[in-house]
Amino acid sequence: MLHCLNPDCQAENPPGTKFCQKCGTPFLLKQRYQCDRTLGQGGFGRTHLVRDGQRGNAKVVVKQFIPSEELRKSTGGLQKALQLFHEESERLLQLDQHPQIPILFEAFEEHKSHFLVQQFIDGQTLADELDEQGTPFTEAQVRSLLLDLLPVLQFVHDRQIIHRDIKPENIIRRQIDNRLVLIDFGAAKVVTQTALAKTGTMIGSAGYAAPEQSYGKAIFASDLYSLGVTCLNLLTQMHPFKLYDNMNGTFAWQDFLRNSPVNDKLGTVLDKLIHSSPKYRYGSAQDVLRDLEQIPPFFATPTASWSKNYTERLQTGSLHQQEVLLDMVYIPAGQFMMGAPNDEPEARDNEKPQRCLTVPALWMGKFPITQAQYQAIMGSNPSHFKGDNRPVEQVSWYDAVKFCQQLSAKTGKRYRLPSEAEWEYACRAGSTTPFYFGQILTDNLANYKATETYNNSPVGICREETVDVRSFPANGFGLYDMHGNVWEWCLDYWHESYDGAPSDCSAWTTSGVDYDVMHEDVYHRIARGGSWRSLPKDCRSAVRFKIWSGNQSISIGFRVIVAEA
Numbered sequence: 423m424l425h426c427l428n429p430d431c432q433a434e435n436p437p438g439t440k441f442c443q444k445c446g447t448p449f450l451l452k453q454r455y456q457c458d459r460t461l462g463q464g465g466f467g468r469t470h471l472v473r474d475g476q477r478g479n480a481k482v483v484v485k486q487f488i489p490s491e492e493l494r495k496s497t498g499g500l501q502k503a504l505q506l507f508h509e510e511s512e513r514l515l516q517l518d519q520h521p522q523i524p525i526l527f528e529a530f531e532e533h534k535s536h537f538l539v540q541q542f543i544d545g546q547t548l549a550d551e552l553d554e555q556g557t558p559f560t561e562a563q564v565r566s567l568l569l570d571l572l573p574v575l576q577f578v579h580d581r582q583i584i585h586r587d588i589k590p591e592n593i594i595r596r597q598i599d600n601r602l603v604l605i606d607f608g609a610a611k612v613v614t615q616t617a618l619a620k621t622g623t624m625i626g627s628a629g630y631a632a633p634e635q636s637y638g639k640a641i642f643a644s645d646l647y648s649l650g651v652t653c654l655n656l657l658t659q660m661h662p663f664k665l666y667d668n669m670n671g672t673f674a675w676q677d678f679l680r681n682s683p684v685n686d687k688l689g690t691v692l693d694k695l696i697h698s699s700p701k702y703r704y705g706s707a708q709d710v711l712r713d714l715e716q717i718p719p720f721f722a723t724p725t726a727s728w729s730k731n732y733t734e735r736l737q738t739g740s741l742h743q744q745e746v747l748l749d750m751v752y753i754p755a756g757q758f759m760m761g762a763p764n765d766e767p768e769a770r771d772n773e774k775p776q777r778c779l780t781v782p783a784l785w786m787g788k789f790p791i792t793q794a795q796y797q798a799i800m801g802s803n804p805s806h807f808k809g810d811n812r813p814v815e816q817v818s819w820y821d822a823v824k825f826c827q828q829l830s831a832k833t834g835k836r837y838r839l840p841s842e843a844e845w846e847y848a849c850r851a852g853s854t855t856p857f858y859f860g861q862i863l864t865d866n867l868a869n870y871k872a873t874e875t876y877n878n879s880p881v882g883i884c885r886e887e888t889v890d891v892r893s894f895p896a897n898g899f900g901l902y903d904m905h906g907n908v909w910e911w912c913l914d915y916w917h918e919s920y921d922g923a924p925s926d927c928s929a930w931t932t933s934g935v936d937y938d939v940m941h942e943d944v945y946h947r948i949a950r951g952g953s954w955r956s957l958p959k960d961c962r963s964a965v966r967f968k969i970w971s972g973n974q975s976i977s978i979g980f981r982v983i984v985a986e987a
Contacts, residue, residue, distance in 0.1 A: 424449065425460045425468055427533050429488050451532055455484060455539065463488075466503050471542070481544070482527065485510075487536040504536070511538055513607040516581050519880045521862055522574045522603050543605065545597045549590035552656055559656035561684050567656070568691075568714060569895055570602045570859075571649065573866055576707035577880065578604070579642045586640050588648035589630040590655055601860045629662035633698050643703040646710065650695025657684070671698060687717045708866065715895055732785070734833055736798040746798040748829075749788040750984065751900045756781060758847050759854065761920060762964035766856055767877050772918050773964040781847040781927045786840065787981040789813070789891035789902040790910060791825065799828050806976040811890040813908045813979040819947045819971040822911045822980040829982065840983045841929035842912040842966065845950045849905075849963045851898035856962040857905055858897040863958045868894055868906035876958035888954050905961045908979035909949035909969075916946040916968045946970055953977035 426433045426442040433444035437459040441448050449457040454475045461469040467488040473479040489503045514526035525541040548567075552559065559567075571593070578585060585607060592606040632647035634640065651662050651673075658665060658678040667674040673696055676689065684692070691713050697703045704710045734748040761776040762769035794810035796817075797803045804816040817825075826837045840848070850858060856877070857863045865872035865882030869889050872882030892902045913929035923930055946968050952961030955977055960967070969978070 423460055424457060424470070425463075427451070427457065427486065427535065429533075429535050432488070447533060451484065451537060452530060455482070457484065466490075466507055472539075474539075481542040483524070483540045483542045485538040485540065507536060507538075510607045513583055514538075514540070516583065517578060517607070519878075520574060520577050521878055522570075522601055522860075523578075523607075524603065524605055543594045543596055543603050545594045545603070547591050548593045548595065548602075548652070548656060551595060552590060552659060558659045558680050559653075561657075561688060564653050564657055565688060565714065565717070566898070567602065567653065568649075568710065571604065572707040572711050572714075573859075573864060574602070574604050575645055575649065576711075576866060577864075579645070579707065583607075584640045584642060585645050585648075586631070586635065587627055588645055588652060589627050590652055591627075593652070601855075629666075632700070634700060641700055643700045643705065646695050646704050646707065647697075647700075650692055653692055654696065685717060687713075691717070711866075711895055715892065734829075734835075736795055736829075736832075746794050748795055748982075750785040751788050753781075753784050753786050753848050753899055755783040756847070756852075758850055758852075760843055760846055760964075762856075762962070763854075766962070766964070768959040769962075769964065770966075772966055772968075773920075775920055777920060777923070779843050779847070779925075779927050781844060782985065784840075784844060784848075785984040786844075786848050786899075786901060787983070788896075788900065790908055790979045790981045792891055796825065799825055799832065804974065807888045809888075809890065811892075812888045813891055813903070815888065815908050815976050815979050816974045817911075817979060818974050819911050821974070825980075826982055835984050837982045837984055839911055839913045839980060841927055842914045842948050842950060843924075843927035843929075844983060845910065845912050846963055847927065848899060848901055849897065849951065851901070853898070853963070856964070858963065859895075859905075863905060863961055866894070868903075868952075868961060869954045870906035870952055870956050870958055870961050871954075872958065874957045879958060885954060904951055904963075906952050906956065907954055908951075909953045909956075909967055909975075909977055910951050911978065911980040912948045912950055914948045916948055916966075949978055 424435045424437050424439055426435065426445060426447055427449065428442065428445055428447040431442060431445040431447060433442055435443050439449060451457070456473045456475060457470045458473060459471050461471050461483070467486045470484045470486065472482050472484045474482050487504060487507045511526055511529040514524065517523045518525050524543060527539040527541070529538050531537070546554070585604065587606060592604065594603045594605055596603050630648045630651050632640070632644035635644055654665055654673060654675040655662060658675055658680070660678050665673050665675045665678060676684070691710065694702070694704055695710065731752050732750050734750065736746040736748055757778060757780050759776050760779050762773040763776060790813035792811055793803050793805050793808070793814045796814040803814065805812065805814050806816055822839055826839060829837045855861050859867050862877050862879035863870065864880060869885055871884045873884045875881055888907055891907070894902065896902050897904055915930055915932065917923065917930060949967040949969050950965070952965065
């Protein structure tokens with residue numbers, strides 16, 4: 423259905439109509455935007471799917487200000503609604519650097535009405551996804567949601583903006599890459615100098631809005647509350663009103679779980695997000711992310727595989743020395759597409775052709791070998807950037823292999839470097855995007871040269887050194903630092919493409935046609951993952967780094983694996 427753009431008419435017309443069949447108003451705006459159909463309607467107006475004639479008939483979304491009858495009749499309601507509509511364009515202009523927030527193209531007035539033209543996000547809201555799925559979200563889905571949306575929310579809050587209306591209907595899963603996009607900034611507010619955005623009226627959606635919003639105040643923690651309640655709705659398929667226990671003043675959400683009980687640590691995170699008092703809630707999205715990192719990862723296999731994780735004791739604690747442990751994560755067997763797809767931005771020929779590989783189960787180090795771990799096995803620490811919990815660097819491929827040999831002798835297990843196929847499978851953890859985290863990388867997800875951008879990513883900082891392992895979120899297998907910090911040695915010899923590569927996931931143990939007259943060693947090996955000084959494009963999951971085997975760079979380390987017998 424297509425509603426007339428004339429606010430005095432608003433008649434319904436068949437999709438694709440050129441002129442309103444009742445009043446004759448054209449469905450063409452600014453001689454370029456041809457309206458196809460009406461997507462939805464809210465309290466402030468309607469949203470239309472539109473074709474932009476000046477951009478090859480590309481799809482865009484046009485939001486039209488048509489307040490509800492209730493708003494028209496309320497004292498000051500109409501003026502307030504129009505103010506919020508105009509403020510949405512201001513907020514979007516401040517946030518247009520983030521790929522998980524729609525771009526605002528323009529704002530204008532025509533047909534006695536106000537319009538915003540925005541990027542069209544082809545996908546499905548989480549509310550629609552929940553209905554179509556027919557079953558509640560799993561714990562893994564909710565954790566994935568939080569890991570995807572919290573960095574977006576931190577980006578918004580860093581610019582002193584509060585969304586104020588987070589709910590499943592305002593989160594779209596983008597079809598092209600499955601990333602979550604935060605929409606509808608019509609209620610968003612800039613934080614004032616008093617740290618509270620006082621509006622004088624309730625802004626937000628009933629059931630999802632934080633208690634303080636009911637008396638006209640909103641803070642950053644209000645958005646975190648709404649995100650938490652969104653998770654409860656997805657976990658239970660119940661409206662928040664039905665989950666709330668009025669007698670105790672709390673959400674009794676765990677009583678309505680239809681799937682298995684939620685991990686206690688995740689439950690604690692959710693309860694803190696939805697606490698009625700802002701004083702006891704999380705203060706920032708980054709704080710939530712830190713707590714999520716401590717929760718055991720979700721595997722693609724039954725939970726019985728969790729018990730297969732294990733820890734090696736490399737050095738027993740004493741009065742003067744701390745215990746040194748090596749945490750190994752179980753990686754379930756599976757298939758994946760290795761290499762970069764043809765449409766991946768800045769992909770190189772040596773990352774192709776893509777091929778489907780089956781990888782047997784294995785154990786992989788939870789993070790790169792640290793300086794404390796290297797010291798415990800080798801009795802030395804060659805690193806330039808000192809710190810027990812920083813990754814060891816200035817180690818050659820031979821140094822890494824020798825470490826594996828001595829670790830194997832000490833433990834009785836067969837430790838080795840991963841093949842590059844095993845490494846990429848573990849890095850992707852089921853993802854198909856340039857990075858495990860999606861289409862872009864940001865400086866709150868990894869340690870790299872974030873002063874440079876990739877795929878319209880926001881500009882960040884370059885720390886210019888390594889940082890402690892586990893400083894950033896883990897991937898879906900529970901592995902840390904797969905992007906950035908230090909490059910990681912793999913077993914394979916370097917080859918210029920995957921033509922002729924082993925058809926299984928084993929290392930390519932025959933050398934390529936490669937001769938380096940500058941060094942005694944004529945062979946090059948492969949490193950993966952990027953480092954603290956790498957451009958974001960060089961931290962992609964598919965990137966392969968050609969490097970002399972004897973190189974002892976301040977940006978190269980390694981991690982170990984044990985193959986399942």
